[in-house]
Amino acid sequence: YCIYEYHMPCSMGFATGGRTFFLWGGCMMMHADDFRQDRYGVVTGLRDGGYSDDMTLASLAGAHKRLITSPPVAVFPHPLASDLSFGRYWNYLRKQTFVLESYISNVNWIMNKVLFAVHCYLSWGFVAPYVMSVIHITSALRIYIKGYSQLEDATFASSGMSLVILLAICTFIELLAMWNLTRREVTLCNLLSPEAPRLTLAPYNWGLIFIAMLVDNFLYPISAFRSHFSQSINWSGIRYHLRNGKVFKIERRNDMVPAKTDLGGKHLY
Known part of the structure; x- marks a missing residue:
């Protein structure tokens, strides 16, 4: 669900009518x-130390x-392994965050750093209200259980719970948008694969998707800084x-080769 929550918004590039400067490496077209x-x-940029195809292009x-051009007809599902670990x-x-460290020009470097800063800010900005809502709920319960009657305490609890209710409404709207x-x-x-088994929304657990949204947005800045350093x-x-945005060293060792691909669950040998 964390992978789904991160990857699904990438498809918003298709909402531009197919012609856009936003691209997704797995689904894009350019003139040959x-x-x-x-x-x-x-x-030259991709050959001489290039790493990320989509960010470079x-x-x-x-x-x-x-x-x-991102053609909708090139969309296809990528089944994930059932035994994915943390x-x-x-x-x-x-x-996903490592690609922001590679660049071939000053424009590419600026774009990556802006994405780095904006994504980190928005990710923790998404998580922060839920942390505050837990504090507000805890304070309100403490006031209710211990029976504090001071006006300031009651006003604080009332204002805090109003914000919690507003956050719950926003969360519902966001999950509804993800569902749609x-x-x-x-x-x-x-429609594109009528011969394949039909996909449905029945297996989706929207409670777990909400948790995945919190986990993924909390971990993204940590991963981004880890990649940076x-x-x-x-x-x-x-x-x-x-080094300086370009690949300068590639290590291939047998002890680093996993038995399966990172996500698909297919054996590599």
């Missing part, structure tokens, strides 16, 4: 001539006013090291 002619240094598209999820989250977005994605996948990542048994 841009690659054949190494236009704007797209091939997004920065080049933004700098040179190039459009990127370690495998943490490695997934680290890979997921419903549309599921419908799209069923480590400058290395283990991706399916291959460790990449960055």
